[in-house]
Amino acid sequence: MIKVKKETIIKYGKFLVKIALTCVALYFVFQKIDFRETWSAITNIHLGYFALAVLAFNASKIISAFRLNLFYDYLKLWLRQGYNLKLYYLGMFYNLFLPGSIGGDGYKVYLLKQHFEVKTRQLISATLLDRLSGMLALGMLACLFTIFTEFPKYLPYIDYVAAFATLIAIPAFYFIVKYFFTLFKPVFFPTLHLSFWVQASQVICVIFLLKALGVETYYTEYLALFLLSSAVSVLPISIGGVGVRELVFYYGIGLLGEDVTQAIALSLLFFIITAFSSLVGFPFVFNLGKPVSRKENLTENSIANN
Numbered sequence: 001m002i003k004v005k006k007e008t009i010i011k012y013g014k015f016l017v018k019i020a021l022t023c024v025a026l027y028f029v030f031q032k033i034d035f036r037e038t039w040s041a042i043t044n045i046h047l048g049y050f051a052l053a054v055l056a057f058n059a060s061k062i063i064s065a066f067r068l069n070l071f072y073d074y075l076k077l078w079l080r081q082g083y084n085l086k087l088y089y090l091g092m093f094y095n096l097f098l099p100g101s102i103g104g105d106g107y108k109v110y111l112l113k114q115h116f117e118v119k120t121r122q123l124i125s126a127t128l129l130d131r132l133s134g135m136l137a138l139g140m141l142a143c144l145f146t147i148f149t150e151f152p153k154y155l156p157y158i159d160y161v162a163a164f165a166t167l168i169a170i171p172a173f174y175f176i177v178k179y180f181f182t183l184f185k186p187v188f189f190p191t192l193h194l195s196f197w198v199q200a201s202q203v204i205c206v207i208f209l210l211k212a213l214g215v216e217t218y219y220t221e222y223l224a225l226f227l228l229s230s231a232v233s234v235l236p237i238s239i240g241g242v243g244v245r246e247l248v249f250y251y252g253i254g255l256l257g258e259d260v261t262q263a264i265a266l267s268l269l270f271f272i273i274t275a276f277s278s279l280v281g282f283p284f285v286f287n288l289g290k291p292v293s294r295k296e297n298l299t300e301n302s303i304a305n306n
């Protein structure tokens with residue numbers, strides 16, 4: 001009789017739960033909308049705007065990779081930007097297509113630990129702060145957009161809550177970094193600055209998708225919901241945020257009394273871009289190569305010149 005480890009059962013159990021929740025959420029949404037209209041909206045998009053959305057999305061990922069490398073620099077890894085970018089896309093591929101395995105973040109920690117003399121705790125801290133920095137910018141932009149939407153008419157005081165959250169977000173996060181992640185305090189503002197550019201690129205991506213779909217109204221509301229859905233999709237309850245994002249758009253746009261067809265089409269198009277962009281990381285499963293430090297390169301070049 002084959003014995004299965006408890007950890008394996010838990011890992012695949014969580015994966016199956018994610019699949020189940022994703023399917024339930026999608027089933028609920030598609031029971032409420034006309035799928036043929038949604039599919040028609042997707043297949044009749046303006047391809048030029050869609051191409052620009054793809055470029056904007058990948059620009060956000062390139063900036064994200066550069067931000068993560070700033071954290072790595074303070075661990076004295078000095079990864080070459082090209083290698084770091086390949087590793088980042090590989091992590092995206094693992095996160096989306098192999099969610100039941102070690103995951104992209106876990107793989108990066110494992111790989112770098114094998115090749116550099118660095119503590120696992122420090123690598124995990126760098127990864128966590130990279131995520132939190134992105135979430136901070138995401139949350140602040142979501143709050144700012146919410147203040148200028150129609151949602152306060154339907155959700156009393158939400159604009160005041162959003163304004164308060166915006167004001168305390170950066171000081172609260174700085175306090176956390178200063179007292180719990182002291183090593184990374186010098187890189188707090190440079191990485192936070194990049195985080196806003198990451199989210200700005202994603203906002204631009206969504207604007208292009210709205211243009212591609214021919215949406216002409218409620219742009220601020222769409223952007224606020226997109227940012228909110230991105231924050232919710234980070235929770236490990238679905239596959240790549242699928243289903244969760246659609247639910248946020250369904251209830252958010254529905255609250256305004258608008259047709260949700262284009263909102264669901266927008267959500268699905270964003271996932272399609274995410275999926276195809278993540279496939280860029282697939283070749284690196286086989287030929288990523290050994291990580292090389294920029295410092296090693298400088299040393300080698302100096303020796304060669306002498």
